[in-house]
Amino acid sequence: MAKEVNGFNFEQRHGKERVRVARVWKDKDGRHFMVEWSVSIGLLSDCVPAYVQDDNSDIVATDTMKNTVYAKAKECSELLSVEDFAIVLAKHFTSFYSQVTTTIVKIVEKPWERVHVDGQPHNHGFKLGSEKHTTEAIVKKSGALQLTSGIEGLSVLKTTKSGFEGFIRDKYTALPETRERMLATEVTALWRYSYDSVHRIPQKPLYFTEKYLGVKKVLMDTFFGPPKEGVYSPSVQRTLYQMGKATLDRFPDISSIQLNMPNLHFLPVNLSTKDNQIVKFDNDVYLPTDEPHGSIQASLSRIWSKM
Numbered sequence: 001m002a003k004e005v006n007g008f009n010f011e012q013r014h015g016k017e018r019v020r021v022a023r024v025w026k027d028k029d030g031r032h033f034m035v036e037w038s039v040s041i042g043l044l045s046d047c048v049p050a051y052v053q054d055d056n057s058d059i060v061a062t063d064t065m066k067n068t069v070y071a072k073a074k075e076c077s078e079l080l081s082v083e084d085f086a087i088v089l090a091k092h093f094t095s096f097y098s099q100v101t102t103t104i105v106k107i108v109e110k111p112w113e114r115v116h117v118d119g120q121p122h123n124h125g126f127k128l129g130s131e132k133h134t135t136e137a138i139v140k141k142s143g144a145l146q147l148t149s150g151i152e153g154l155s156v157l158k159t160t161k162s163g164f165e166g167f168i169r170d171k172y173t174a175l176p177e178t179r180e181r182m183l184a185t186e187v188t189a190l191w192r193y194s195y196d197s198v199h200r201i202p203q204k205p206l207y208f209t210e211k212y213l214g215v216k217k218v219l220m221d222t223f224f225g226p227p228k229e230g231v232y233s234p235s236v237q238r239t240l241y242q243m244g245k246a247t248l249d250r251f252p253d254i255s256s257i258q259l260n261m262p263n264l265h266f267l268p269v270n271l272s273t274k275d276n277q278i279v280k281f282d283n284d285v286y287l288p289t290d291e292p293h294g295s296i297q298a299s300l301s302r303i304w305s306k307m
C-alpha cells in the first residue's frame with residue numbers, strides 16, 4: 001500500500017528469498033518421509049523510519065526470517081503440505097510482529113519421490129522427479145488469506161491427435177494446414193483456492209497435497225485423452241481451455257486457474273538435393289526445437305471469483 005512520505009508516494013517491502021530447507025519425518029515402522037522447499041518471504045510492515053531515518057527499530061531482520069523457516073520446520077512434527085507450511089509461516093509473521101500488516105510466503109517444492117527397489121517402496125530412498133509444486137500464501141492482520149498453488153515444468157507430448165487448420169492466411173503465411181502433428185508443451189499452471197480466511201482452511205492432513213495431485217491428473221488426462229484412442233486437439237488454445245475448464249468443473253474450491261502452455265515445435269524433416277530426396281517426411285522424423293516457440297496463455301475464473 002502506498003504511503004505519503006516526505007511528499008512522495010512510497011511503497012516498500014522486505015523479506016528473504018530462496019531459503020532452502022529439507023525436513024525429514026520418521027514413522028514407527030522405519031519409513032522416512034521428506035520434503036525439500038525453497039521458501040521466499042516478503043513482509044509488508046510499518047518500518048518507514050528505516051528508509052527515511054537511521055532507525056531500524058521496526059525492522060524484522062531478514063536473517064531472523066531465515067531462522068524462522070528452520071525453527072517452524074522443526075516445530076512441524078508431522079508431514080504437511082507445502083501450502084500448510086506456507087500458511088504456518090505467513091500466520092506467524094503477521095500475528096507475531098505488530099509492525100507486520102501482510103506476509104507473502106512463496107514456496108517451490110522439489111519433486112523428490114520415493115524409489116521402488118525390486119517392486120517395493122524403499123523406506124528411505126528418493127529420486128528427483130520433474131515437475132515442481134509451487135504455492136503462495138498471503139496472510140493479512142485480519143486473518144484474510146489468499147492461497148494459490150501451481151505446477152511448473154510439466155512437460156507433456158503426444159505424437160498424434162493434434163492438428164492446426166483454418167487460421168488466417170496472408171502473404172507472410174507459410175505454415176501448411178495439418179490434421180497430423182506432434183504436440184509438445186511445458187505446462188505452467190497457477191490456481192487460486194476460494195478459502196479467504198486462515199480460519200476457514202480444511203483441517204484434513206495433506207488436503208492440499210491431494211488437491212495438487214488431483215489437479216495434475218485432470219490436466220494430464222484432459223491433455224492426453226483416453227489411453228487407446230486419445231483425443232484430437234485442434235489447437236493448443238482449445239486444449240488449454242479444456243484443461244482449465246476441466247479443473248474448475250472438477251474442483252469446486254478452486255476459483256480460478258491460469259495456464260501457460262508454450263507450443264514446443266517438432267518440425268517435419270525433409271532433406272533433398274537437386275536430384276535426390278534424402279529424407280521424405282512421413283510423420284516420422286522430426287527436428288525438435290524449443291525456440292522460437294509459440295506462447296499460449298489464458299486464465300479462467302468463476303464469475304464470482306476475486307482473482
Ligand SMILES: O=c1[nH]c(=O)c2[nH]c(=O)[nH]c2[nH]1
Pocket residue numbers: 164175234235236237263294
Ligand atoms: O496450436 C497452435 N496454435 C497457434 O496459435 C499456432 N500458431 C502456429 O503457427 N501454430 C500453432 N498451433
